Amino acid sequence: MGSRKVTFSEPLDWQGRHVTVAGLGVSGIPAAKVLHARGANVTVVNDGDDARAREQAAELEALGITVRLGDGATLPEGTELVVTAPGWKPDKPLFAAARAAGLEIWGDVELAWRLRGPDSAPWLAITGTNGKTTTTQMLASILKAAGLRTAAVGNIGVSLLDAVLGDEQYDVLAVELSSYQLHWAPSLRAHSAAVLNLAPDHLDWHGSMEAYAADKGRVYEGNRVACVYNVADKATEDLVRAADVEEGCRAVGFTLGTPGPSQLGVVEGILVDRAFVEDRHKNAQELAEISDVNPPAPHNIANALAAAALARAFGVPAGAVRDGLRDFTPDAHRIAHVADVAAVAYVDDSKATNTHAAEASLAAYESIVWIAGGLAKGATFDELVAKSAKRLRGVVLIGQDRALIREALARHAPEVPVVDLDRTDTGAMLAAVQEASRLAVAGDTVLLAPACASMDMFANYNQRGDAFAEAVRELGS
Incomplete structure (x- = not known):
């Protein structure tokens, strides 16, 4: 192949180094520009060769960066390091060639971590199957309420490269990390980190639940102060036990029940801390009321407790937790x-x-007419339906894989009325809302929680949520 093995150590000297960047897009383009600006010889490879890719390639080529479109499988001659977009699967031929040549493969998170300065802000990292974005935004709101210069970065908001290399000076960063990003970030070492929950997801990418969990668990490696886990999800605690952390780093749990020592939890409607207080076996610190959490749904209270735990690990006072939660407004289409x-x-x-x-x-x-369906992504629905059956007044099904949910309902909730809309057009949402309104009675909640991806009918989940809201408005007009 002609590629040569190079060990990259700090401080990094990029001048004349041959770096291959895998993938155009939101992470590949900034990585290519940053490395080129540091004197590296950068080649970008990309599977696609459409109009958008050609436009992006022209932008990079104008800077002197080489771009190869339509060939993301071949490792360029002379490559010394590969920097990949997080979504590229580990089994791609490009990576097999890189590993055979003894090359390191980094993601954009690893690159940002390596490029950060000696006085750069510490990272409070968050991952999990669900709730990452909300928890990261909650954490940023709490940190800001404490008077700290911060931003929600990583898989959301400001890019990590911009955060660590830009002119803005931060005291601490709230970092959302996906399993993809963690897979390609071998040297990341956070101040403190949380795994919110673990459930099967992206298994086609990772290959198995064990590999998926292991990548999530990387977020705990080298933590200095606290590894935050979900008491209700033993798998997250298992990841803490398996992690190699710095001496003195503590395991801190969060729970919707009464917290034990080294935990945050809920007592009579109050969020309390029994981890970051003196004599945690006897004392507790009130942080906020459940009513301070928006919305106060159980899973969102869990998000708030995880965010509070990371903030408290960083030394944030209790009052800032309350103020930050009160100031927080969730993104659209999240309950x-x-x-x-x-x-x-x-x-x-x-x-x-x-x-x-x-x-x-x-x-x-408590009483729900459920609108569900879409692309199942290989999921099964028996456990979901069995756990939720007692809350269902009725179900309206839409989307390509709705039959999987219908069959689970027949097995575990046969008494629940089901309307199966044999439609996958975008107009089906209006019909779904109208059918749900006929099933609902005063005091019920009509809930769009599809349990499926949206791309069979909509561009994304945002468009699906917008269609639901528009249908509700039409219903009420």
Whole structure:
């Protein structure tokens, strides 16, 4: 192949180094520009060769960066390091060639970690199957309420490269990390980190649940102060036990129940801390009330506790936790109340694109007409339906894989009325809302929590949620 093995150590000297960047897009283009600006000889390879890719390639080529479109499989001659977009699967031929040549493979998170300065802000890292974005934004809000210069970065918001290399000076960063990003970030060492939950997801990418969990667990490696885990999800605690952390780093749990020592939890409607207090065996610190969490659904209270744990690990006072939670406004399509029509609440949780997220959403309401369906991504629905059956007044099914949910309902909730809309066009959402309104009675919640991806009918979950909200508005007009 002609590639040569090079060990990259700090401080890095990029001048004349031959780096291959795998993938154009939101991470590949900034990585290529940053490395080129540091004197590296950069070649970008990309599988696609469409109009958008050619436009992006022209932008990079104008800077003197080489771009190869339509050939993401071949390792360029002379490559010394590969920097990949996080979504590229580990089994791609390009990576096999790189490993055979003894080359390191980094993701954009690893690159940002290696390029950060000696006085750069510490990272408070968050991962998990569901709730990452909300928890990261909650954490950033709490840190800001404490007067700290911060940003929500990583898989959301500001890119990590911009955060560590830009002119803005931060005291601490709230970092959302996906399993893809963690897979390609071998040297990341956070101040403190949390794994919110673990459920089967992206198994086609990782190859197995064990590999998926192991990549999530990388977030704990080298933690200095706290590894935050979910008491209700033993798999997250197992990842803490397996992690190699710095001396003195503590395991800190969060729970919706009464917390034990070294835990955060809930007591009579109050979020309390028994981890970051003196004599935690006897004392507890009040942090906030459940009513300070928006929305106060059980899974969102868990998100708030995880964010609070990371903030407290960084030394944030209790009052800032309360103020930060009060100031926080969740993104659209995350268990968002759209309207009340005829004493029925209509709630948009289009972001619930897998069964784990849908289960948390369904647990937030007592009597539900559930709108579900879409692309199942290999998921099964028996456990979800069995756990949620007692809350269901009715179900309206849409989307390509709705039969899988219908069959699970027949097995585990045969008494629940089901309307199966044999449609996958975008107009089906209006019909779904109309059917749900007929099934609902005063006091019910019509809940869009599809448990499936949206791309069979919509561009993304945002468009699906917007269609739901528009249908609700039409219903109430």
